[in-house]
Amino acid sequence: MTQIYNRVALIGLGLIASSMCHAMRRAGLAGEIVGYARSAETRAIAREINLCDHVYDSAVDAVKDADLVVLCVPVGAMGAVAAEIGPALKPGATVSDVGSVKRTVIDAVAPHIPQGVHFVPAHPLAGTEHSGPRSGFAELFDNRFCIIVPAEGSDRAAVGRVSDLWRGMGSNVDEMDPDHHDLVLAVTSHTPHLIAYTMVGVADDLSRVTDSEVIKYSAAGFRDFTRIAASDPTMWRDVFLNNKDATLEILGRFTEELFALQRAIRQGDGDHLFDYFTHTRAIRRSIVEAGQDTDAPNFGRGPAKPK
Ligand SMILES: NC(=O)c1ccc[n+]([C@@H]2O[C@H](COP(=O)([O-])OP(=O)(O)OC[C@H]3O[C@@H](n4cnc5c(N)ncnc54)[C@H](O)[C@@H]3O)[C@@H](O)[C@H]2O)c1
Numbered sequence: 001m002t003q004i005y006n007r008v009a010l011i012g013l014g015l016i017a018s019s020m021c022h023a024m025r026r027a028g029l030a031g032e033i034v035g036y037a038r039s040a041e042t043r044a045i046a047r048e049i050n051l052c053d054h055v056y057d058s059a060v061d062a063v064k065d066a067d068l069v070v071l072c073v074p075v076g077a078m079g080a081v082a083a084e085i086g087p088a089l090k091p092g093a094t095v096s097d098v099g100s101v102k103r104t105v106i107d108a109v110a111p112h113i114p115q116g117v118h119f120v121p122a123h124p125l126a127g128t129e130h131s132g133p134r135s136g137f138a139e140l141f142d143n144r145f146c147i148i149v150p151a152e153g154s155d156r157a158a159v160g161r162v163s164d165l166w167r168g169m170g171s172n173v174d175e176m177d178p179d180h181h182d183l184v185l186a187v188t189s190h191t192p193h194l195i196a197y198t199m200v201g202v203a204d205d206l207s208r209v210t211d212s213e214v215i216k217y218s219a220a221g222f223r224d225f226t227r228i229a230a231s232d233p234t235m236w237r238d239v240f241l242n243n244k245d246a247t248l249e250i251l252g253r254f255t256e257e258l259f260a261l262q263r264a265i266r267q268g269d270g271d272h273l274f275d276y277f278t279h280t281r282a283i284r285r286s287i288v289e290a291g292q293d294t295d296a297p298n299f300g301r302g303p304a305k306p307k
Pocket residue numbers: 011012013014015016017036037038039042072073074075077080081098099100101123124125126127128129130131132133232235
């Protein structure tokens with residue numbers, strides 16, 4: 001693979017940024033990778049494990065000479081980071097991000113991108129429940145989608161280079177508009193996380209269960225279903241605060257379906273349950289066949305390292 005950027009700066013050095021470092025190095029996509037994280041502890045870890053070629057103590061210093069700057073912070077922090085680095089960006093550079101929500105991130109970041117700098121928002125549909133600079137691995141993006149969300153009138157050459165970078169890191173690339181992205185992700189990612197967090201909360205409410213039995217008898221169902229509830233609370237707080245309308249819409253639909261199933265159970269309506277499960281099983285099986293599933297490489301199988 002050939003080098004795409006001379007110098008890439010990653011702001012925020014957690015799971016996604018560290019995986020990008022490993023994946024870019026694996027394919028030789030960047031001449032130099034530099035980084036910045038807000039906390040001194042994260043910067044120290046990044047230096048200790050040689051995550052980047054250089055870790056700066058300020059975001060402004062990190063982005064100064066970068067050809068590509070990728071914002072890898074929680075979505076609620078994107079606007080403030082963009083405001084800080086905006087004046088230091090090199091003319092002709094590209095700013096991208098990896099945020100899980102696109103509309104509010106674009107609205108928060110775009111006003112801080114100076115004339116002559118390109119903005120190409122992106123979202124890799126790949127992650128694990130782990131976070132921090134030690135949790136990344138080169139294969140995270142292999143065979144996963146990265147959704148590019150270019151603004152109308154974006155420089156196509158800049159969009160093309162960001163797309164090539166993600167392809168070089170192993171991803172398949174698609175483009176979407178921001179509102180459609182946020183609705184799709186509300187169904188496929190955001191609401192499932194909320195429900196998983198809730199299921200753990202329900203188990204915790206039954207303290208008799210949590211005290212010992214949830215651990216002792218934790219069946220594969222509970223474990224599989226709630227793995228994602230171990231994910232970072234800051235990241236997920238920000239996702240819900242920034243994708244309010246779409247997640248509330250999907251939650252409303254989810255609740256309606258749940259009530260219908262609840263009624264079927266109360267009324268002993270086995271036909272309803274059977275038909276519903278038959279239909280949804282077929283859909284779930286087709287997802288497995290399409291490869292967008294836990295059977296796909298590395299889905300949720302990052303190294304189980306603490307933050
Ligand atoms: N984890 C996933 O599964 C996943 C998948 C795709 C996209 N994303 C998105 O990627 C982004 C990063 O997520 P992650 O999983 O790498 O998180 P993470 O918690 O592993 O890392 C976040 C990093 O940002 C730093 N940070 C937080 N606030 C900051 C600020 N104001 N200024 C500078 N640095 C700051 C933290 O110190 C940390 O280093 C988020 O926007 C998230 O929505 C996450």
